[in-house]
Amino acid sequence: MPKLSVYMIRFSLIYLGLGMTIGGLILGNKGFPISVSLWQWLPIHIELLMFGWIMQLVMGVAFWIVPRFPTSPKYGRAGLAWTSFILFNIGLWLVIFGQNWLVLGGRIVMFSAVALFAIYLFPRIKPFAE
Amino acid sequence: MPLLTRYHIKMGLMYFILALFMGVVLVAQPLFNLSPYVSTLRPVFFHFLVVGWVTQIIIGVAHWMFPKRSKEKPRGNVVIGWTAFVCLNIGLLFRGFGEPLSVMYPQSVWAWILVLSAILQVTAGWLFVINIWGRVKER
Secondary structure (H helix, E strand, O other): OOOOHHHHHHHHHHHHHHHHHHHHHHHHHHHHOOOOOHEEEEHHHHHHHHHHHHHHHHHHHHHHHHOOOOOOOOOHHHHHHHHHHHHHHHHHHHHHOOOOOOHHHHHHHHHHHHHHHHHHHHHHHHOHHH | OOOOHHHHHHHHHHHHHHHHHHHHHHHHHHHHOOHHHHHHHHHHHHHHHHHHHHHHHHHHHHHHOOOOOOOOOOOHHHHHHHHHHHHHHHHHHHHHHHHHHHHHOOOHHHHHHHHHHHHHHHHHHHHHHHHHHHHOOOO
């Protein structure tokens, strides 16, 4: 497994744990209401699990298993994918912790990250031998 | 394919079917004037899809395909893996019953079932993270 996949998958695992913990608090709060303010964590719960966990895990596994190039550099322009990883997580934190303009900024950063990742991955979507 | 993976994928398929069935019932509710309690299934519908199906498939396939931890313990601690499987699925099933029934019968045992469901699912999530962590590595 390449280093970038290790980073992406480990980040996604942390988001899974955090997202499920917040979800557990919200669910428990449905049974025995502790604080109405726990409901404010619902968007963070969704963000952590949908983007932090599932989307990032898919990106990490894709970087690992999609066909590599026969000659060096085998992973192609990996710098693009690294940049995408960094931007994706910065964007995610902005969306989670920010308000108003910061959330918009976060979404734009995440959009840029995914666009970069798609540009990076496109040439690797090919038969194994090529 | 390891036994634990097969159990995860087969349970995942069950949740996928159940979730889509709930999707049908949720859409049918206003059309056929079904009980308004049916709408309490909406969060169950989403969680059966995202946790029961997608996350469970990921967990099962990761257990199968991720790099081996070591020659002695290629798939990490299998007992932790099975514990996570049991916690996740009992937790989800408890939610499936607990969510609508705790709305129908508030302040009843179903409220405790929801809390138990939450504890079981969170435990399952962290057990999976702990167990798979060492297998997310460079060769």
